[in-house]
Amino acid sequence: MKNLLAQKDGELLVSRICQSESTQIDVKGCLIGGEQVMVIAGPCAVESEELLKETAFKVRAAGAAMLRGGAFKPRTSPYSFQGLGEKGLKLLARVGEDMNMPVISEIMDSEDIGLLADYADILQVGARNMQNFALLRKLGQLKKPVVLKRGMSASIEEWLLAAEYILAGGNSQVILCERGIRSSEPWTRNTLDLSAVALVKELSHLPVMVDPSHATGVRSLVSPMARAAIAAGADALMVEVHPQPEKALSDGDQSLTPRGFSTMMRELGPVARAVGRRLR
Ligand code: PEP
Ligand code: MN
Numbered sequence: 001m002k003n004l005l006a007q008k009d010g011e012l013l014v015s016r017i018c019q020s021e022s023t024q025i026d027v028k029g030c031l032i033g034g035e036q037v038m039v040i041a042g043p044c045a046v047e048s049e050e051l052l053k054e055t056a057f058k059v060r061a062a063g064a065a066m067l068r069g070g071a072f073k074p075r076t077s078p079y080s081f082q083g084l085g086e087k088g089l090k091l092l093a094r095v096g097e098d099m100n101m102p103v104i105s106e107i108m109d110s111e112d113i114g115l116l117a118d119y120a121d122i123l124q125v126g127a128r129n130m131q132n133f134a135l136l137r138k139l140g141q142l143k144k145p146v147v148l149k150r151g152m153s154a155s156i157e158e159w160l161l162a163a164e165y166i167l168a169g170g171n172s173q174v175i176l177c178e179r180g181i182r183s184s185e186p187w188t189r190n191t192l193d194l195s196a197v198a199l200v201k202e203l204s205h206l207p208v209m210v211d212p213s214h215a216t217g218v219r220s221l222v223s224p225m226a227r228a229a230i231a232a233g234a235d236a237l238m239v240e241v242h243p244q245p246e247k248a249l250s251d252g253d254q255s256l257t258p259r260g261f262s263t264m265m266r267e268l269g270p271v272a273r274a275v276g277r278r279l280r
Contacts (some may be wrong), residue, residue, distance in 0.1 A: 074128045
């Protein structure tokens with residue numbers, strides 16, 4: 001490894017040199033980083049109780065272990081739907097409880113950590129906040145798992161050092177999420193960096209998740225990239241699903257229908273088995 005990571009490798013908490021065995025994170029009985037590949041699914045944003053319930057019911061039936069749903073949405077335009085806020089979090093928590101699915105939602109502002117921690121089982125740091133060091137330091141004091149998405153132009157080293165902020169604060173429950181990086185390619189929203197998945201598994205003991213939805217931005221590419229992610233060694237997948245993607249308030253183009261999700265899940269099983277894993 002280059003630069004900082006090379007010099008400090010042995011001293012860094014994220015490093016495999018510091019800890020050789022892979023970290024496993026138990027989220028209400030769902031183990032991330034073990035033999036089983038964990039699949040998280042749900043809408044980009046929590047929109048309504050009916051849509052969330054329908055989505056949760058269908059993705060769980062298809063094999064998703066956890067439910068996702070943004071309540072605080074980082075949108076490029078301030079005029080786009082910003083999420084339901086606390087109301088959305090409450091809905092997510094309630095539906096997750098009813099369905100017996102742990103839930104994950106994004107934290108945007110460190111002032112909301114207490115709120116998120118009250119309702120979500122995993123807090124997600126979005127790509128746009130990967131280097132929000134004040135937020136990362138506060139999450140270091142939390143006793144809940146954190147998914148740290150890779151910044152859209154972040155190097156692997158910057159990503160691992162961002163995780164180091166959380167670990168250094170005392171929170172060792174960090175899951176790294178590859179969600180595609182910016183490239184010159186206009187056909188896809190981002191470019192899924194699968195070499196990062198394999199490399200980070202070498203460099204670090206932390207579990208690695210892949211988000212093929214934001215990585216491609218294209219519905220038809222989600223399933224093939226999910227298969228590729230498992231083959232590359234991903235411990236978990238996070239996939240956007242919406243019952244009516246064409247009406248979704250955000251990220252409809254990359255959202256699978258429940259039926260598409262169910263087809264994807266059937267296709268993932270053989271790939272997982274081929275690399276010595278199982279789907280939960
Ligand atoms: C999301 O998961 O809905 C999201 C905003 O992801 P990212 O931070 O990867 O863009
Ligand atoms: Mn989204």
